[in-house]
Amino acid sequence: MIAVPDFDFWWGLPLLISLLVGSLCPAAGSLLITQRRILLANLMAHSVLPGLVLALAFELDPSLGGLISGLIGALIAEQLTQRFRGREEGAMNTVLAGFTALGVLLVPLLQARVDLESILFGDILASGTPDLIRTAISAIALVLLLIGRYQDLVFIGVDPEGALAAKHPVRQIRFITIVVTALVVISAITAVGIVLVIGLLCAPVLIHVERSTSLKSLMLKSAGTGLLLCGGGMMLAVLGDLPPGPLIGVLCMALLILRRP
Amino acid sequence: MKPSLPDQPPALSAKQLRYGYGEQIAIDGISFALNNGSLTALVGPNGAGKSTLLHLLQGRLRLTSGAVQCNGSIALMPQKAAIDWSFPITVQQMVKLGQPSRQASTPHQCVDSLLEQVGMNGMGSRRLNQLSGGQQQRVLLARALMQNASVLLLDEPCSAIDPPTRAHLLKVMRQQADRGQTLLVSSHDWGKALDSYDRVLVINKQLVANGTPSEVRSTITDMDGMMGDCCA
Numbered sequence: 113m114i115a116v117p118d119f120d121f122w123w124g125l126p127l128l129i130s131l132l133v134g135s136l137c138p139a140a141g142s143l144l145i146t147q148r149r150i151l152l153a154n155l156m157a158h159s160v161l162p163g164l165v166l167a168l169a170f171e172l173d174p175s176l177g178g179l180i181s182g183l184i185g186a187l188i189a190e191q192l193t194q195r196f197r198g199r200e201e202g203a204m205n206t207v208l209a210g211f212t213a214l215g216v217l218l219v220p221l222l223q224a225r226v227d228l229e230s231i232l233f234g235d236i237l238a239s240g241t242p243d244l245i246r247t248a249i250s251a252i253a254l255v256l257l258l259i260g261r262y263q264d265l266v267f268i269g270v271d272p273e274g275a276l277a278a279k280h281p282v283r284q285i286r287f288i289t290i291v292v293t294a295l296v297v298i299s300a301i302t303a304v305g306i307v308l309v310i311g312l313l314c315a316p317v318l319i320h321v322e323r324s325t326s327l328k329s330l331m332l333k334s335a336g337t338g339l340l341l342c343g344g345g346m347m348l349a350v351l352g353d354l355p356p357g358p359l360i361g362v363l364c365m366a367l368l369i370l371r372r373p
Numbered sequence: 374m375k376p377s378l379p380d381q382p383p384a385l386s387a388k389q390l391r392y393g394y395g396e397q398i399a400i401d402g403i404s405f406a407l408n409n410g411s412l413t414a415l416v417g418p419n420g421a422g423k424s425t426l427l428h429l430l431q432g433r434l435r436l437t438s439g440a441v442q443c444n445g446s447i448a449l450m451p452q453k454a455a456i457d458w459s460f461p462i463t464v465q466q467m468v469k470l471g472q473p474s475r476q477a478s479t480p481h482q483c484v485d486s487l488l489e490q491v492g493m494n495g496m497g498s499r500r501l502n503q504l505s506g507g508q509q510q511r512v513l514l515a516r517a518l519m520q521n522a523s524v525l526l527l528d529e530p531c532s533a534i535d536p537p538t539r540a541h542l543l544k545v546m547r548q549q550a551d552r553g554q555t556l557l558v559s560s561h562d563w564g565k566a567l568d569s570y571d572r573v574l575v576i577n578k579q580l581v582a583n584g585t586p587s588e589v590r591s592t593i594t595d596m597d598g599m600m601g602d603c604c605a
Contacts, residue, residue: 146457146460146461148457263470266460266462266466266470267470269457269460270456270457270460270462270467270470270501271451271455271456271457271470273433273451273455274449274451274455274456274470276433277431277432277433277449321459321461322459322502324461325461325462325463325498325500326461326462326463326466327460327461327462329461330461
């Protein structure tokens with residue numbers, strides 16, 4: 113008989129999820145950065161908090177609560193940016209802070225049994241099969257968006273007014289992109305948390321955006337870099353007994369600082 | 374220079390166009406017609422409503438009142454500022470974006486020949502942010518030509534480019550007009566190039582003059598104070 117080595121592979125599933133999230137976030141981030149809507153993504157990441165807390169308090173699926181809450185946040189931000197033209201950033205950051213505060217307030221108000229720290233900064237080592245399913249769903253949604261609307265996404269990115277004039281469904285595609293972003297952000301919460309997900313959405317994209325010759329190549333290169341960041345961060349966290357989310361956040365920043373101009 | 378043919382129906386006609394932002398009137402009762410295969414200049418000082426008029430003609434903006442009639446399709450070459458030049462895309466891919474959405478695919482030769490026409494042959498694989506200002510204008514023109522529209526509106530195609538590039542773009546526009554395409558070209562900076570056009574429309578929210586370059590020049594001399602040096 114062949115003896116099977118006794119590996120303690122408890123971190124196998126968290127590693128798999130972090131690798132998937134590591135490639136998904138920069139792929140979605142590529143769309144948002146090229147459409148100059150990354151602030152909206154950060155807002156949505158924070159806006160999922162009240163929905164997550166509500167869903168957990170009423171024992172519902174947290175991803176559904178987070179999705180609805182994130183979309184409401186995006187909708188309110190869109191309305192306010194119309195009202196405060198030229199001062200959009202201020203309006204969006206106020207909504208971001210408001211939704212985060214609401215989420216924090218709901219915990220004592222509902223006496224919810226929620227580990228706020230793990231939602232804010234991630235807790236990948238505690239992830240399980242439901243997290244893997246969430247990540248798979250967001251990956252499928254992103255792939256479907258790219259298969260169906262890649263050319264539209266390029267047109268909207270390079271010439272939004274022209275895309276509108278050429279009768280491309282700009283509003284619908286922007287809304288679908290927001291929904292897909294919300295799904296990706298929710299799937300990334302266990303890995304890096306709602307505060308740190310923005311680093312994973314941006315850093316790998318910023319490394320490649322100036323040298324890529326197509327949106328497709330930008331997404332692939334960024335996804336590869338994100339995968340290495342998350343995989344490396346996860347392994348370093350296990351070896352050093354450190355929290356993976358913050359470690360990945362620091363690696364994202366270090367990558368930008370160390371990149372040659 | 375192409376003579377006007379009054380018995381032929383115009384390629385595009387605008388009747389009593391009106392448009393305003395809130396209480397401010399941007400376009401006030403402008404009417405004109407463009408003949409088939411003509412090259413027309415749209416002149417006016419900054420803030421005269423040239424871009425607004427082009428956007429109204431193409432349907433990007435909704436008219437407050439009036440009507441635009443065109444038998445074929447209308448394409449608009451936007452101002453450079455409307456494009457995100459840092460977007461990761463090559464010159465070839467950018468030109469392909471101009472193809473009508475109903476058309477399934479674009480042969481490479483078609484894109485290559487358009488790039489050759491605008492003087493960008495061999496530059497199809499370059500990224501947009503690697504191009505000079507003049508090259509960017511040429512790419513926008515190639516993308517507009519890709520649409521193969523019967524009427525082509527060009528918004529400040531000659532702004533911030535060197536005289537040789539300006540002369541080349543003007544030559545391409547003349548070629549298109551000779552092939553039967555109708556072109557309306559806006560600018561606030563004309564110089565001697567004004568004489569290269571079949572007709573000139575001068576606007577300042579309202580239609581100030583409409584005629585051949587020499588006819589319009591005489592009108593402009595009379596209204597020097599209002600127009601400044603836009604046609605100097």
